[in-house]
Amino acid sequence: MKKFLLSLSTWVLAILFFFPVFWMFLNSFKTDFDASTDPKLFFSPTLEQFREVIDSKFWEAFASSFFIVIVSTIIVMLLAVPAAYALSIKPIPKWRDMLFFFISTKFLPIVAGILPIYILADALSLLNSRTVLIILYTAMNLPLAVWMLNSFFREVPKELIEAARIDGASIRSQITSVILPIVAPGLAATALLCFIFAWNEFFFALQLNVNDYQTVPIWVKGAVDERGNFIAELSAASTLATMPVIIAGWFAQKKMIRGLSMGAIK
Amino acid sequence: MKKQKVKNPFFLVVAVLTIFSLLAASCTSDDGDETSTTDDEGNVVASDKEINVAIVGNGAMDSIEDLTPEFFTEETGIKVNYTVLEEQNLREVVTRDVSAEGDQFDVVMIGPYEAPQFGTDGLLTDLSAEEFAGGDEDYNLDDLIDPVREALSADGKLYAAPFYAESSFVMYREDLLEAAGQEMPDAPTWDEVAAIARAVDSDDVAGICLRGKPGWGDLGASFTTVLNTFGGTWWEANEDGSIGEAQVDQPEFKEALEFYVDLVNDAGQDDAATSSFPECKSLYEAGEVAMWYDATVAAGFLEAADSPVAGKNGFAQAPIKVTDSSGWLWSWALAIPEANENKETAWEYISWVTSSEYIELAATELDGGWAAAPPGTRKSLYENEEYLAAAETFAAKTLESISSADPDNPGTTPRPGVGGVQFVSVPEFQDVGTRCSQEFSDAIAGTTSVDDALANCQEIASEATAEQ
C-alpha cells in the first residue's frame, strides 16, 4: 500500500511539474485569441498555428541544428572521455589545476566573448557556417562533460581497472570494456545535457549565423510577432522545436537504470 | 556478452541520427549553391542575383516574405534571402554590422532612430540621389508623407525608404463610453482623457490601457510623447546638437511622470508594468479595457473582419496639453549600407517593396485586403478610394496623426540630435531611455517612488552627458 501511495504521489508531482509544458502543447492548437485571453481547457482546436510556422525555414533550421548539435556532442564526448580518464583513473599530477582551468573557461560572460569571437570568425571566413557553431558548442560543453565524467569515473572500482591493465589492456580498451559500461547512466546524462545546451543555444547562433545555417532557436524566435498575439504561434513553434530533445531525453533516461554496473562487478 | 549488448543500441541511435543529419544537410546545401557564389576566401557572398535582407518580425511584414518569390524574384531573377528577427535582436545585429561597415546584409530594415544618425555618419547610401529614387520618376519620392520622409532623412538626403509608418492615437470603445455617459472629443487633452478613463473604470473593465513595460521603445515611447506635450524634455540641446544638461529633474518631467503613473494606477490595466502592445491588444479585444493609447496600426487589427471588437471603435488624436500635437512617429524603412557593393540590385528590391504598386499588390493578393495594406507612407494611399472604403473608421485619423507629427520640434524646447518625437535621436538614448524606463516601470508597479525613479534617471542621463 505504501508503495502504491508513493508511486501515486510521484505521478501527481510529475504531472503538476509537467503541466506548464503540457499547457504550451495545448496552446499550439488554439487560435491567437483563445490563447491570449482567459485560460481555456476546452476550445475548438485548429492547426493554423502549425501551418503558419512550418515555412521553408523550418526544414533548413532543423537540418542545421541536427547536424551542428549531434556533431558537436559527439566531439565533446570523444574529447571528454579520455580527458576524464586522465583526471580520475590515472590522474595527472596537476589534475586539480586542470579541472579548475576547464571550469574557469565558463566564467567569462558570453556577451563579452561575442565581440572577439565575431571578429575572429569573420577573419577565418567562418561566419554563417556550421563549423563555427560546432566549434563553439564543443568549447561550451567540454568543461561540463569533463567535470561530470570525472565524477562518474571516480565511482569505478579500481580493482576492475587494475585487473584489465594487468591483463595488458590499452587505455582505449580499459575505457571501452570496463569503464564505459559501468558509467553508462552518467554517460547518458552527460550526453543529454550537452545535447540540450547546444540545441537551445541562441546567442551565438543569432550573432554568427545570421544569414545562413540558422538554427532552430532562431527560427522559434522568428515566430514571435511583437505586434500581435504571439503566444499560440510561439507555442506551436516551440512544441516542434522541443520534440527532438524530448526524444533524446527519452533515450537517455532509458540508460539510467540501476543495476547496469552489477553485471560487471559480479 | 552483456556489456556489448548495452553499448550497441546507444551507438546505433547515434549513428542513425548522424546519418540522418548528414543527409539532411546535403539536401539543403543544394539550394544554396544555385544562386550564390563563393569569393576567394570561401565566403558565401550574394552574387548579382541574390541579396540578403534583414527585416523585423512584425505582422505587417508578413506580406513581404509571401509576395517576394512570385512577384519579385520571378520578374527580376533576384533571389531574396530574408532574415526575420525580433526588434531587439534586429537592432543588435544591424547596428553592429552597419557600424563596423560589415557586409552581412545588402538591405537592412531600420527606423527613424537609426536612419538619420547612420546617415550623417556616412554609413548609409543616400537614396534620394540620382541613381536611386532621385532619378526614378515612377518611384515618386514626393508621394511620401512629409514627416515620414523627414524623419528618415538628414540634411535633406533620404537614407531609408519607408515600408510602413505609424503614429499614435487613442482608440476607445464607443459603446462602453456611452454606457458610462462619456464622450470623447476628436482632439482631446490628457486631462480630458484621464477624466473619461477614471469615469469609465470599473471592477470588470479598466478605463485605459497604457504601456508600462520597460524599454525605450515601449514605455519610453509612450511616456516621451506625454513628456513632450507636458513641456518637458530629456536633455537640453547644445549648439552642435549634442546632449546638454539632463532635464529629468525639472518640474515638467515630474508632472508628466506623476500624471502617467497615477493614471495607470487609478484607471489602468493590471500588470501594467509588464504590458506593451500585445498585452493591451489582448485586453482590448477581450473587452477588459475601454480605451487604449498606442500605435495607429492597432486600428487595422481592431477593425479587421475577424476582430471581436470590429465596428465598436472610435478614434481620437493623441492627447495634448501644451503642444498642438503629440502623436509619435515611427516607421520601418529599408536602407542600403554604404559598404555594400550590390547597391543597384539592392535598390531594385527596395524600389519594388516600398512602391505604391507594392501596396496595391499586398491589398489585392493577401487575405487582409485593403485594410491590411502597409499604411502611413504615401499620400496616394489616402486618396485611394478602395483603401478609404476599407479603412473608413481610422484612415483619416491615422493620416492626420502622422502628418501632424513634427520630428524636429516635438515639444516646447529645442531637442538635441537629428530629430525624433518619442525618442531623442542621439546614440545615448538607447541606453538612457531603456534604463530610465525601467525606473519608471518600477514606479508604475509601486516598487519605487516617483521621486526615486526621477533621481535615478537624472543620474543615468547626467552620466551620459558627462561621458560624451
Next chain:
Amino acid sequence: MKFKEKWLSSDGWYRRGPILPAFIFLLVVTQIPFLFSIYYSLTSWKANQVRIPREFIGIQNYIDLFDDRFFKSAAWISITMTVSAVLLSILLGIIFALLLDRKFFGQGIVRTLIITPFLVMPVVAALVWKNQFLGANFGILNWLLELFGFDTIEFASKQPFWSIVAVLVWQWTPFMMLIILAGLQSQSDSVLEAAKVDGANKRSTFFQITLPHLRPYLELGVLLGVIYLSQVFDHISVIRVSSKSKNVPYYVFERSIGGGWEFGQASAYSIVVVIASIIIATFGLRVLSGLIADNEGA
C-alpha cells in the same frame, strides 16, 4: 621532473596524452577571445558611433567601475538570485531523484515528463510562464486565485525577483535531478543489500550510506548550477527587467549590444566578473571538497 621524463617517457604520455586534445582545443578556443577582451577593456570604444575611434585609455574603465552603483546592485542581485535558484532546485532535485530511483509503473514516462521543463528554450519557458501563468489578467495562477476568492497578484510586476527564481527553479530542477539520479544509480547494490541485512531501516540507510555517497554529486550540482545560473539572461529579459531583478550578465549586455554600445566598459566589467569568479570558485572548491578529494589509493 625533467621534460624528458615528463613527456617523452611512455608513462608521461600514458598519463598526459589522453587529456591533451581536450586541453589544447579549449585553450585555443577560449583564451584567444579572453585575451582580446582584456585588450578591449583597456580602451574606450563606443561601437555605434564611428566618428569616435577606439582609443586606449588604460585602466580607466576599471576605476569607473568602482563608482558604478548600478553594477554593484546588479552584482548583489546576481549573488542572491543564483543562491536562491541553486538551493531550491537542488532541494527539489533530490526529492524527485529519490522518488524516481524506484521501480514503478511507467517510470520511464514519468522521468521523461520531469525532464521536459529543462528541454524548453529558456526564452520560450519564460514567455509561457509570464504570459500564461504569472499574468494578472489572463494568467492561470491568478485565475485559480480568483476561483477561490482571493485578489489577483501581479507576480511579474510586483515580485520580479521571485517570479524569475520560480521559473528558474522549474527549469533547473531536472538538471539537478539528472545528476543526482545518476549518482543514486551508481550506488553499489551489494552495499545496500548488506545494510538491509544488517537491519538498517530506510531512514538510516539514506543518511548514512546514500547521502555520503551522493556528496560529490550534490557538490557537482552546486558547482555547475552556480556557473549556469549566474549567467541567466533570457528569463530576466522576458519576465521583467528592473533594478530588483537585473543581474550582472544582463547589465553587461545592456552596456554593450543591448543599447549602451560601450564595448570597452562592458569588457572591463566582464574581466572583473572573471576575476571575482576565480576567487569565489577557489574558495568554493575548498568547501566543496568532495569534488577534488583524492581517490583513496590513487
